[in-house]
Amino acid sequence: MLTFKLNGQEVSVDAPDDASLLSIQTDDLHLAGQKYGCGLSQCGACTVMLDGDAVRSCQTKAQAAVGRSVTTLEGLRENGAPSRLQQAFIDEQAAQCGYCGSGMIMTAQALLDRNPTPSESDVRAALNGNLCRCGTHNRIVRAVLRAAEEA
Amino acid sequence: MTVNLSIGRRAFLTGSAGFLAVSFLMPSDLFAQTADAPELPGDLADHPMLSAWIKINADQTVTLMIGKVELGQGSVTAVAQVCAEELVVDFGRIKVIAGDTRLSPDEGTTAGSQSMPNCAPAVQQAAAEIRQILRNLAAEKLGVAADGLTMADGTISAGDKSVTYWDLVADLQLEVEATGTAPLLPIAEHKIIGKNVQRIDIPAKMTGVPIFVQEMAPEGVRYGAVARPPTYKAVLTGVDLASIEAMPGVEKVVRNGSFLGVIAARQEQAWAAANALSAAAQWDVVSDLPGHDGMAEWLKTTASEEKEWLNTIAADAPAAASTHEAEYYRPYHMHGSIGPSAAIAQMGEDGTMTVWTHSQSVWATAAAIEMLLGLEEGKVHAIHTEGSGCYGHNMADDAAADACLLAREMPGTPIKLQYTRAGEHQWEPYGSAMVNKVSANLDANGDIIGWEHHVYSTPHGTRPGGNAGRLLSGRYVDPPFPMPEIKDGGPPNFSSTRNGLANYVFPGEKVVTHFVKDMPLRVSSTRGLGAYANVMAIEQFIDELAVKAGADPLEYRLRYLKDDRMRDVLTRCADAFGWGTFEKKRNTGRGIAIARYKNYAAMTAVAVEVQVTPRNGLVRVLRAVAANDSGHMVNPNGISNQIEGGLIQSLSWTLKEEVKFDASRVLSTDWASYPILTFGEVPPVELVLIDRPGEPYLGTGESAQGPTGAAVANAIADAIGVRMRRVPFTPDRVKAAIEGA
Numbered sequence: 001m002l003t004f005k006l007n008g009q010e011v012s013v014d015a016p017d018d019a020s021l022l023s024i025q026t027d028d029l030h031l032a033g034q035k036y037g038c039g040l041s042q043c044g045a046c047t048v049m050l051d052g053d054a055v056r057s058c059q060t061k062a063q064a065a066v067g068r069s070v071t072t073l074e075g076l077r078e079n080g081a082p083s084r085l086q087q088a089f090i091d092e093q094a095a096q097c098g099y100c101g102s103g104m105i106m107t108a109q110a111l112l113d114r115n116p117t118p119s120e121s122d123v124r125a126a127l128n129g130n131l132c133r134c135g136t137h138n139r140i141v142r143a144v145l146r147a148a149e150e151a
Numbered sequence: 152m153t154v155n156l157s158i159g160r161r162a163f164l165t166g167s168a169g170f171l172a173v174s175f176l177m178p179s180d181l182f183a184q185t186a187d188a189p190e191l192p193g194d195l196a197d198h199p200m201l202s203a204w205i206k207i208n209a210d211q212t213v214t215l216m217i218g219k220v221e222l223g224q225g226s227v228t229a230v231a232q233v234c235a236e237e238l239v240v241d242f243g244r245i246k247v248i249a250g251d252t253r254l255s256p257d258e259g260t261t262a263g264s265q266s267m268p269n270c271a272p273a274v275q276q277a278a279a280e281i282r283q284i285l286r287n288l289a290a291e292k293l294g295v296a297a298d299g300l301t302m303a304d305g306t307i308s309a310g311d312k313s314v315t316y317w318d319l320v321a322d323l324q325l326e327v328e329a330t331g332t333a334p335l336l337p338i339a340e341h342k343i344i345g346k347n348v349q350r351i352d353i354p355a356k357m358t359g360v361p362i363f364v365q366e367m368a369p370e371g372v373r374y375g376a377v378a379r380p381p382t383y384k385a386v387l388t389g390v391d392l393a394s395i396e397a398m399p400g401v402e403k404v405v406r407n408g409s410f411l412g413v414i415a416a417r418q419e420q421a422w423a424a425a426n427a428l429s430a431a432a433q434w435d436v437v438s439d440l441p442g443h444d445g446m447a448e449w450l451k452t453t454a455s456e457e458k459e460w461l462n463t464i465a466a467d468a469p470a471a472a473s474t475h476e477a478e479y480y481r482p483y484h485m486h487g488s489i490g491p492s493a494a495i496a497q498m499g500e501d502g503t504m505t506v507w508t509h510s511q512s513v514w515a516t517a518a519a520i521e522m523l524l525g526l527e528e529g530k531v532h533a534i535h536t537e538g539s540g541c542y543g544h545n546m547a548d549d550a551a552a553d554a555c556l557l558a559r560e561m562p563g564t565p566i567k568l569q570y571t572r573a574g575e576h577q578w579e580p581y582g583s584a585m586v587n588k589v590s591a592n593l594d595a596n597g598d599i600i601g602w603e604h605h606v607y608s609t610p611h612g613t614r615p616g617g618n619a620g621r622l623l624s625g626r627y628v629d630p631p632f633p634m635p636e637i638k639d640g641g642p643p644n645f646s647s648t649r650n651g652l653a654n655y656v657f658p659g660e661k662v663v664t665h666f667v668k669d670m671p672l673r674v675s676s677t678r679g680l681g682a683y684a685n686v687m688a689i690e691q692f693i694d695e696l697a698v699k700a701g702a703d704p705l706e707y708r709l710r711y712l713k714d715d716r717m718r719d720v721l722t723r724c725a726d727a728f729g730w731g732t733f734e735k736k737r738n739t740g741r742g743i744a745i746a747r748y749k750n751y752a753a754m755t756a757v758a759v760e761v762q763v764t765p766r767n768g769l770v771r772v773l774r775a776v777a778a779n780d781s782g783h784m785v786n787p788n789g790i791s792n793q794i795e796g797g798l799i800q801s802l803s804w805t806l807k808e809e810v811k812f813d814a815s816r817v818l819s820t821d822w823a824s825y826p827i828l829t830f831g832e833v834p835p836v837e838l839v840l841i842d843r844p845g846e847p848y849l850g851t852g853e854s855a856q857g858p859t860g861a862a863v864a865n866a867i868a869d870a871i872g873v874r875m876r877r878v879p880f881t882p883d884r885v886k887a888a889i890e891g892a
Binding site for chain 1: 223349358361488489537539542792793796797798803829831835
């Protein structure tokens with residue numbers, strides 16, 4: 001049994017020892033935020049925060065989360081409403097298909113937690129390992145900068 | 152924590168209706184069909200019943216049913232805007248059911264930038280007809296003339312008397328055909344069309360509310376995976392299933408001819424078992440592919456169907472003072488969805504196979520799956536559920552078919568299947584490789600006397616189309632389904648030759664297609680089909696001619712561009728870019744290009760500034776400007792998102808992408824072996840959107856692809872005097888070209 005804190009609440013999951021953090025979030029906890037994209041840490045669609053660090057949940061063993069704190073896209077909501085960063089993505093319409101959006105938001109939140117006033121190049125550098133196929137990059141950068149400005 | 156454990160979204164949507172279909176005698180002139188009845192717009196002609204499109208619900212909502220689906224292009228929101236506008240209700244009242252084979256009108260495939268041209272006008276007219284019916288009902292109820300009524304958000308008023316749509320539901324009969332005579336609202340009165348209404352699907356996607364099929368997890372779900380052969384033409388000769396059945400979590404191993412699949416308790420267990428299954432199986436392998444480096448030569452030398460589409464070159468055309476010719480090549484490109492394709496299928500007790508799929512063609516794919524499974528017509532119920540952006544025919548339909556093949560083996564259990572990254576990269580149907588040869592006869596001033604364009608291509612359209620032979624696993628089951636013959640598309644849309652005819656007016660023009668039916672790699676519709684390569688060839692070649700003539704490429708184009716709207720798009724792009732005041736610095740250059748998509752749809756011009764580093768051949772795009780005319784704009788923000796997105800995706804194709812393969816298999820298996828553009832490489836993009844109120848909706852999604860690639864090639868030539876004619880323009884290729892110049 002794996003026990004850790006998920007979005008502020010303690011959860012216990014009965015899963016195989018070699019299960020990835022991504023798989024217990026999708027197959028056991030039925031969370032929607034993080035997505036499977038490549039399973040190789042190449043695209044960032046599965047990004048969640050582990051004790052505040054942005055990590056690729058596809059290449060992180062669930063065992064690594066034991067006794068620690070995991071935050072997913074759902075966990076950013078504030079009283080059920082979109083967080084400032086999530087709202088900035090909505091206001092900037094920073095999505096086409098939106099499949100990469102969860103990983104973008106989690107990576108950007110980890111950046112903003114460390115650097116509340118990032119420059120545009122800081123944002124691009126932080127997101128450089130997150131792939132977007134629709135070509136929404138510039139809107140995503142604007143959304144992150146907007147959230148920082150509104151903070 | 153909000154967790155949605157069921158596929159409940161559709162049930163919620165459909166269950167919200169308080170629709171009452173009570174017979175009511177309408178004034179006969181409302182639906183009288185006369186011999187000279189106006190033609191119904193868009194897909195309304197195929198589905199004239201108003202009830203097929205719109206329901207007015209007693210709970211003060213409106214259900215809009217459409218056959219076009221959301222692929223990330225935003226058109227469902229734009230169509231809902233049109234509906235709300237013409238029905239005169241607040242946008243928030245519209246609930247959309249898109250692409251459900253049992254609830255929505257069959258509008259065919261969501262592709263080809265056709266949603267706005269075909270779906271939006273149908274919905275607009277249907278809504279206008281219903282508005283007229285409601286108005287007449289209200290006039291009768293209030294005892295006033297229909298002319299004196301005002302309408303606002305579902306309330307119809309005459310002085311201090313009013314009645315609402317929701318009051319009228321019980322008397323509303325929409326089981327009538329559209330007449331085509333109900334007038335549309337004057338454009339001056341539009342309050343929703345033309346506004347940047349926020350996309351209805353984005354809040355869920357940004358906050359973790361399940362909306363993608365990849366996120367759905369119905370009660371009791373099991374996970375599927377498919378073990379593909381090592382190569383396309385491999386045949387399974389033997390396999391030990393017992394060792395796989397003993398693996399952790401495995402509940403079932405399925406063999407059907409050369410098709411191998413597994414069902415397991417967890418997705419990772421299913422993938423692991425499928426990998427083990429592939430490794431344990433023995434295959435007969437055929438190695439007969441030309442390889443990525445041999446592909447251009449293969450296209451030019453393989454037997455093809457030759458078709459001359461246009462020849463206006465006069466027999467007595469003046470003699471040429473000089474000639475110029477060039478050959479261009481585009482490799483296979485991937486759709487490259489960030490989320491590999493997925494589906495959920497469940498075999499019901501009544502014999503209905505229900506499949507939740509992100510297919511672009513739910514009806515035709517349902518029919519293909521019926522053929523694959525040997526089910527009667529109508530037994531597959533396909534429900535469109537969003538997936539990752541597809542940009543054309545990716546593996547959505549294959550995933551639906553594979554989920555059904557597995558679900559049949561475990562009736563009652565929902566089977567969820569998502570391909571692995573390698574599974575999608577290696578097996579998706581790519582955008583076809585193409586060769587373009589262009590030549591021109593020129594007079595003494597460098598002006599064009601005659602223009603000749605030869606297009607070499609394998610097919611661009613292998614969508615399921617109701618045939619199991621076009622589903623990937625259809626090739627491998629026993630007995631296998633043969634691939635039906637594939638034809639090249641002709642006018643007006645074309646497929647290989649889409650945009651093969653120039654948008655310019657030349658004294659003489661000849662266009663010939665060499666259509667190669669054989670497919671070394673699996674191919675199908677990819678954003679723009681042949682338009683990307685054809686526009687690249689035309690817009691590079693005319694640039695080469697301008698340079699040869701010593702002319703400004705913008706001025707040279709305007710000599711032959713006669714269409715006023717296109718001229719406007721081109722000059723406004725150039726103005727926004729600062730074409731006339733551009734100061735060329737060492738190793739930087741400017742490039743411009745334009746096309747009217749399909750020669751009749753949206754017009755897009757793109758200008759870019761690039762910087763080339765001669766030491767290593769690296770091309771950086773410093774900035775890009777695009778101008779677009781998509782007709783009457785319903786949602787400008789949606790159009791800007793599509794143009795900028797298409798431009799950036801085309802930069803990625805042009806600078807970085809090529810599917811690599813050897814004699815037997817695809818070697819591009821992940822994002823390292825098939826890299827795409829990253830944040831650090833994306834330039835700032837400035838957009839000029841030209842609104843044409845009252846003109847038809849032209850669609851937008853595919854129009855930036857060709858002009859972008861050509862603009863980059865032209866800018867590289869301007870920067871360093873070297874013409875790149877083979878996509879992608881990787882550093883090694885650019886460096887080699889510089890050294891060879």
